[in-house]
Amino acid sequence: MxxxxxxxxxxxxxxxxxxxxxxxxxxxxxxxxxxxxxxxxxxxxxxxxxxxxxxxxxxxxxxxxxxxxxxxxxxxxxxxxxxxxxxxxxxxxxxxxxxxxxxxxxxxxxxxxxxxxxxxxxxxxxxxxxxxxxxxxxxxxSYPLAKASYASEKPAIMLTILFSELADQQLLLKPQLKDLIQQVIAQDPRPAYKKKSLSTQEFGITLQNANIRFKVEDDIATILSVE
Missing domain, CATH: 2.40.30.70 (YaeB-like)
Structure with missing residues (x-):
């Protein structure tokens, strides 16, 4: 033990x-x-x-x-x-x-x-x-020539990020939080099975104690609100 x-x-x-x-x-x-x-x-x-x-x-x-x-x-x-x-x-x-x-x-x-x-x-x-x-x-x-199977390259940016008018207003005085939201959601945090869906999906995420709602459609994530 x-x-x-x-x-x-x-x-x-x-x-x-x-x-x-x-x-x-x-x-x-x-x-x-x-x-x-x-x-x-x-x-x-x-x-x-x-x-x-x-x-x-x-x-x-x-x-x-x-x-x-x-x-x-x-x-x-x-x-x-x-x-x-x-x-x-x-x-x-x-x-x-x-x-x-x-x-x-x-x-x-x-x-x-x-x-x-x-x-x-x-x-x-x-x-x-x-x-x-x-x-x-x-x-x-550090082994620069190491083989890494399915994860040999840094993942590409998955989603294009847009902000709704409401989200832009809510983040007007918080530019760093806005940039953080963009960096996080651009990586596409959705589970793999959700990415296969062709319908519009809405999600919630918490960053720096802010509740963020966003939707994803056709590889575009729109930030709906930040509270």
């Missing part, structure tokens, strides 16, 4: 699993903050970490762990049509619900007994528990 400890909680714009980018660096404005918790928030725990530009975060899939796992899953990059073995995918439904993400480290803030890591683009739900941090080592962690 192993005693796995939560060392910190990450804060991101994504209040729910729907809409989270499938990998980091796909949504540049989707940044995060990792707040370490005692006793791991001691300044000595991060001494020297500022000398690294990128980190590996190990975390728990706490939103899907209760759903268990299967031998085979349908990767979204394959359109949800083809099955692959669980260990040939990055599915969240794993025998042990542990995830791994490489993120950029922007800054380390230490004050008032708080240690906060300011991060670049992330692919985690808000308040995901982090169980470890490791420095990213380019000479050993």
């Amino acid at each position: 192993f005693d796995v400890k939560t060392i910190g909680i990450i804060h991101t714009p994504y209040q729910q699993k729907f809409g989270v980018p499938r990998q980091p660096n796909l949504v540049p404005l989707g940044t995060g903050e990792l707040h370490l918790i005692a006793p791991f928030n001691h300044p000595d725990c991060v001494r020297g970490l500022e000398q690294f530009s990128h980190l590996w975060l190990l975390f728990m899939f706490n939103h899907t762990a209760h759903q268990g796992w299967q031998n085979m899953v349908r990767p979204p990059r394959l359109g949800g049509n083809e099955k692959m073995g669980i260990f040939a995918t990055r599915s969240t439904f794993r025998p042990n619900p542990i995830g791994l993400s490489a993120v950029e480290l922007h800054d380390i803030v230490i004050q008032d007994n708080c240690t906060i890591l300011k991060l670049g683009s992330v692919d985690l739900v808000d308040k995901t528990p982090i169980i470890d941090i490791k420095p990213y080592l380019p000479y050993s962690d």
Whole structure:
């Protein structure tokens, strides 16, 4: 048996699993903050970490762990049509619900007994528990000629984004939120089976505590409202 400890909680714009980018660096404005918790928030725990530009975060899939796992899953990059073995995918439904993400480290803030890591683009739900941090080592962690099967290229932008008159008015004083909405929804967060539908579909998503309604028709997503 192993005693796995939560060392910190990450804060991101994504209040729910729907809409989270499938990998980091796909949504540049989707940044995060990792707040370490005692006793791991001691300044000595991060001494020297500022000398690294990128980190590996190990975390728990706490939103899907209760759903268990299967031998085979349908990767979204394959359109949800083809099955692959669980260990040939990055599915969240794993025998042990542990995830791994490489993120950029922007800054380390230490004050008032708080240690906060300011991060670049992330692919985690808000308040995901982090169980470890490791420095990213380019000479050993990067293999430019590596083969990556069905995910060898960065996914293309899937949807064209339009804003309704109402949404434009609601976002008039929030240009950064508008840009974040555009970056997230352009990646097409819909489940693969929904993308096959030819009818107009309406969805809701929460970003930065804003409730966003949008519809999709013919690869065009129209943002209907932002509340």
